Amino acid sequence: MCLASVPPPSNRITRRGVLAGAAVLAGSAAALSAAGPAATARPAGPARATGPAGDLVIEGGTLLDPATGEVTEDAVVVIRSGTVHSAGPRGKNDIPASLPRLDAHGHWVLPGLVDAHIHLSTVAEAREALAKGATSARSGSTTFYQDIAVRELARRLPDRAPRLRAAGIFVTPDLGDSVLADPELAALAGLRDGVRSAEALRRVVEVNLARGADVVKTRVNERAGLPDQDPLAQVYSYEQLAEVVAAARRGGRGVLCHSYSEKGCHDAVLAGVRSLEHGVFVGERTLHEMRRRKTYFTPTLAAIAGLAESAAPVLAERGRAYLPVLRQAVRAAHELGVPLAAGTDSSGGEITPIGREVELMRAAGLPALDALRTATTGAARLLGLTGIVGRLAPGYAGDAVVVSGDPLADVSLLTRPVHVVRAGRPG
Secondary structure, three states: OOOOOOOOOOOOOOHHHHHHHHHHHHHHHHHHHOOOOOOOOEOOOOOOOOOOOOOEEEEEEEEEOOOOOOEEEEEEEEEEOOEEEEEEEHHHOOOOOOOOEEEOOOOEEEEOEEEEEEOOOOHHHHHHHHHOOEEEEEEOOOOOOHHHHHHHHHHHOHHHOOEEEOOOOOEOOOOHHHHHOOHHHHHHHHOOOOOOOHHHHHHHHHHHHHHOOOOEEEEOEOOOOOOOOOOOOEOOOHHHHHHHHHHHHHOOOOEEEEEOOHHHHHHHHHHOOOEEEEOOOOOHHHHHHHHHHOOEEEOOHHHHHHHOOOOOHHHHHHHHHHHHHHHHHHHHHHHHOOOEOOOOOEEOOEOOOHHHHHHHHHHOOOOHHHHHHOOOHHHHHHOOOOOOOOOOOOOOEOOEEEEOOOOOOOHHHHHOOOEEEEOOEEO
């Protein structure tokens, strides 16, 4: 859990090479898509030319605005050039006759969902995450900067990948194969104690920022998804975490921190991380500090629930023990007013629908609308996308999910969207 190692690419990666590679991938995806299934939208005019953003009318569905909770029946959403032009009841919106249409009668229409913790390393993973409802996402790191390439792919062909905030490589004591991700990191392989000194920590952050990372990912505890590791063992001190945070802030970036133990969570929050990931044993004193600092909590309930289903006895027992504790922590965080964000921690080719995390937020005790907000307006704030995603309102991105019924009555509907629209292009 939290990142499966993948083989390194065969050639040297540079920032220019990442962007160029993304362009090649984007072109390949476009070519392959010509042989794929037909679009589900019902065209009302001439066929659209290919391009980065589309025009679309979503009509007849029940529109839900997560920001206000307002529900509008027989709604019309008009998207032009990938941006919402208008959204509301049919009688108050002009419907351009020339635009393609998606018939949403009998369905509910919501803004595209946000997965605030996911590991996307391939085109196939990016497409699957999008197809399962995640139109925006934040990377939880990749081994060789694949997430930066996925981000660029998404900018060129938005209907092939979620809008992505990339984290680059994990700032962790043992970089493993990630020392091969950039020649500037190779010298760190010879450090006897690994990436622990202030200089080494700063160096990894600096290389990430030079590569174009939008956020920085680090850890305070070992992994829960490996049976030979102790998730309560602390690997970085408060002082070391503070070095990572300070280096990231100098580049204008925030930090997300893999965490489990109460002390580890507390040290991470005091060090100034932007969001706490997993955080199973986060204590009340830390939650109060998070509320004061507006530190986000991304509990990745789906990942912990997945541990309970593991074939490995140690992991299965760990998941069964951790899940009820994490549910209680999520409920306490919500009651205290700690901001929550939904993240699946999907990795290694196994993509969990972001709707599953919303479902587990609801099961943890959040009201349905608040659970939905963890994957819309709340997660948008965490990613710095307020005013861009999280709603279907004029000026927002033309990203939408269409589900078969009322998600406030049954949030599990979000795990199986009928349609997913990204930048005005239905998938």
